[in-house]
Every structure is written in C-alpha cells, then in structure tokens.
Amino acid sequence: MSIAVIGSGAIGQRHAHNLDVLGEQVQLISMRAAGLSGVEAVFGEGVEAAIICTETQMRIPVIELAARHDIPVYIEKPVAFRSSDLMEIEALLGDLGRRSFVGYMMRYHPAVQYLAAQDHALVYRFCFEIGHDVTQWRQNWRFEDSYAAKPEGGGVLLDLCHEIDMAQVVLGPLTVQGVSAVGHGAYPGVDFSSQLSLTSDTAQGVVAMDYINPISTRRMVLFGQDQNITFDFANDRYTIQRDNGAQQLDLSIDRQQMFQNAMADFITLVRSGQAQNPIAPVFAKEMASCAVICTAYEQRKFTSTLGAKT
Incomplete structure (x- = not known):
C-alpha cells in the first residue's frame, strides 16, 4: 500500500522524497489542487498512513x-496553536x-537523545535559543508569501517550536510563566x-x-x-564543563538523516506498533509538549516592535 503526503510545499516534498528513498510507494497530494474531496478519495482507495503537511489551521x-x-498520521509541527484545537485532534x-x-524530528538528533537519557535533577537554570535572518532562510523563498507571515498560525514561536519540544523532553514537565514577543509593523500579530x-x-x-x-544560532x-x-x-560542538575541565562529545548528524530516521521510525510504528527511538514523538505520548506550545502561543504579549534596519 502507498503512503499519502498531504501538502505539496517544501516540507511535503521533503517527506515524499524521504519516503521514496526508503523504498515506499508515495502519493503527493496538493490540498489546493485536490481539496478535501480529493483527499477523501485517496483515503477511500486505501493508504497505509498519511503525512499531514498542510498549514496548521x-x-x-x-x-x-x-x-x-x-x-495513522504523521502530523507536522506544530500540531495546533489553540488548546481547543489540540483537544479536538486528540479526541478525533x-x-x-x-x-x-508528531513531526519533532529533533528527537532523532543524537545530542537530544543523549540529554533525554540523563538525570537533570541538579539543573537549576536553562536556556534554549534559535535565531536566523529569515530573509536568507531558503533559496527562492519569500517570507511574505509563506504560512509564517500569517497572523493566524504564523510567526516564529510556532515555526521554530522544536526548541520548546526539546526543552520539554529534556527537562519537562514544563510550565509556561509568560511569553514576550517582538512584532513587525508590516505584519500585525506575527511574532x-x-x-x-x-x-x-x-x-x-x-x-x-x-x-x-x-x-545563525542554535544552542542550549x-x-x-x-x-x-x-x-x-x-x-x-557539544561540551560538558566540570571543575576538572571540559569534555567534547561527538554527537554529530546530518539534518537530512534526522528527517529520514524519523520517517523510518514512523513507518516502523505503523507496521509493528512500536517505535525504536525511546523518545519517539508518538502522538499519544506528546500531548504535554503540544500543550506547552499552544499555551505559549496563547500567552504571547507583544511588548516591542522591530526598529527600521539602516
């Protein structure tokens, strides 16, 4: 049987390619072209699983x-940005x-797997950060034409929410105490x-x-x-510092390999009922992480607006 990829944008095409590399039969479906009726027709013909890469809303x-x-579905992150929608999806x-x-592919980074296996009871403070110039993000990509530029479901908090999930899986359960956001005059409601x-x-x-x-910055x-x-x-670079010096760990992985490993593990879950990765993002186990993302999005307070770049 084939696997359907719903959504033919950049991430949908990446998933379709990875499935092809893994030797799977793939149907890549454009929501704009097929509509819900087209998706229902494909599902009615029988598919083994579906990868959902549409806009969140x-x-x-x-x-x-x-x-x-x-x-079974592989839902790209974020699953939802409203708590009520997340509860509806869980019920469905x-x-x-x-x-x-859930598409938390950073769960397949050796560094995240290493940290998730450690006891962090003595950690008292933490910082996860990611940043990059969005205008240099992708070749032939225009921010204003993307889902990220939309006030409903767009913005950096949702787009780069892997860091929230990483914090949750390493240090959770976490509680959101507050969220401050910087906006842009040309994109109201977009952080x-x-x-x-x-x-x-x-x-x-x-x-x-x-x-x-x-x-470009990504560290914790x-x-x-x-x-x-x-x-x-x-x-x-992966460093542990103690009184007696610093230790460097080899935890490197190619980003594309993480995507492939995550997809391969999803297929394993579908066919055997058991994922191989101990921190695999199985939906039934990931409500806490998804809920933190929804709560954070709902608690955003726009405290500043970007100044003009000179």
Whole structure:
C-alpha cells in the first residue's frame, strides 16, 4: 500500500522524497489542487498512513478523514496553536494516536537523545535559543508569501517550536510563566522574536527564538550544580564543563538523516506498533509538549516592535 503526503510545499516534498528513498510507494497530494474531496478519495482507495503537511489551521478536517478511515498520521509541527484545537485532534484520533507521530524530528538528533537519557535533577537554570535572518532562510523563498507571515498560525514561536519540544523532553514537565514577543509593523500579530519563561519542579529558564539574527544560532545551555552543558547545534560542538575541565562529545548528524530516521521510525510504528527511538514523538505520548506550545502561543504579549534596519 502507498503512503499519502498531504501538502505539496517544501516540507511535503521533503517527506515524499524521504519516503521514496526508503523504498515506499508515495502519493503527493496538493490540498489546493485536490481539496478535501480529493483527499477523501485517496483515503477511500486505501493508504497505509498519511503525512499531514498542510498549514496548521487546515489540519483538523484532514485528520478527521484519516481517523474515519483508521489511517495513522504523521502530523507536522506544530500540531495546533489553540488548546481547543489540540483537544479536538486528540479526541478525533483516540487510540489511533498510539500509531501516529508528531513531526519533532529533533528527537532523532543524537545530542537530544543523549540529554533525554540523563538525570537533570541538579539543573537549576536553562536556556534554549534559535535565531536566523529569515530573509536568507531558503533559496527562492519569500517570507511574505509563506504560512509564517500569517497572523493566524504564523510567526516564529510556532515555526521554530522544536526548541520548546526539546526543552520539554529534556527537562519537562514544563510550565509556561509568560511569553514576550517582538512584532513587525508590516505584519500585525506575527511574532518575529519570542521569549518564553518556563519552569520545572527544579529549574527555571527561557526558550528564545527569532527571525532576525544575522548570525545563525542554535544552542542550549543547562546550568547545573555539578556541571554545565553547552550544546551548540549551529557549530556542531557539544561540551560538558566540570571543575576538572571540559569534555567534547561527538554527537554529530546530518539534518537530512534526522528527517529520514524519523520517517523510518514512523513507518516502523505503523507496521509493528512500536517505535525504536525511546523518545519517539508518538502522538499519544506528546500531548504535554503540544500543550506547552499552544499555551505559549496563547500567552504571547507583544511588548516591542522591530526598529527600521539602516
């Protein structure tokens, strides 16, 4: 049987390519061209699973169709940006959520897997950050034409929410204490920079993301009573510092390989009922992470507006 990829944008094409590389039969479906009736026709013919890559606000009707046909789904992140929508999706999937995935592909980075396996009871402060100049993001890509530029479902907090999920899987459960956002005069309601204040039972910290930084940045720091951990994903450096010196870890991986590994594990879950990765983003287990993202989006407070670049 084939696997349907719903949404033919950049991420949908990437997933379709990876499925092809993995030797799977793929149907790539454009929502704009096919519409819901076209998706329903494909589901009615019988597919093994569906990868949902539509804009976030368009997903519930597709998920409803998949659930009606008992088709496991791989839902691109974020699953939802409203808590009510997330609860509706959870109800629609029901037991199917045990065979479905969320697109948190950073769960397949060796550095995240390493941290998730450690005890972080002595961590008292943390910082996760990601930033880049959105105008240099992708070749032949225009921000103003993308989903990210829309006030409903757009903005950096949702677009780069991997960092929120990484904080949750490494240090969770986390509680959102507040979110401050920097807006843009030309895009009302769209956050170009957001900073989340988060707490766990033992630590406090921030997750910060932006579309502005001229130097691409992606790193996390865990401050502990016994050691500091600094993982610089952008420069592929993974350091643990203790009183007696620093240790460098080899935790490198190609970004494309993470996508392929995540997709391969989803297929394993669909066919065997069990994913291989111990922190695989199985939907039924990921409500807490998805809920933190929704809560953060709903709590955004626009405190500043970008100044003119001279």
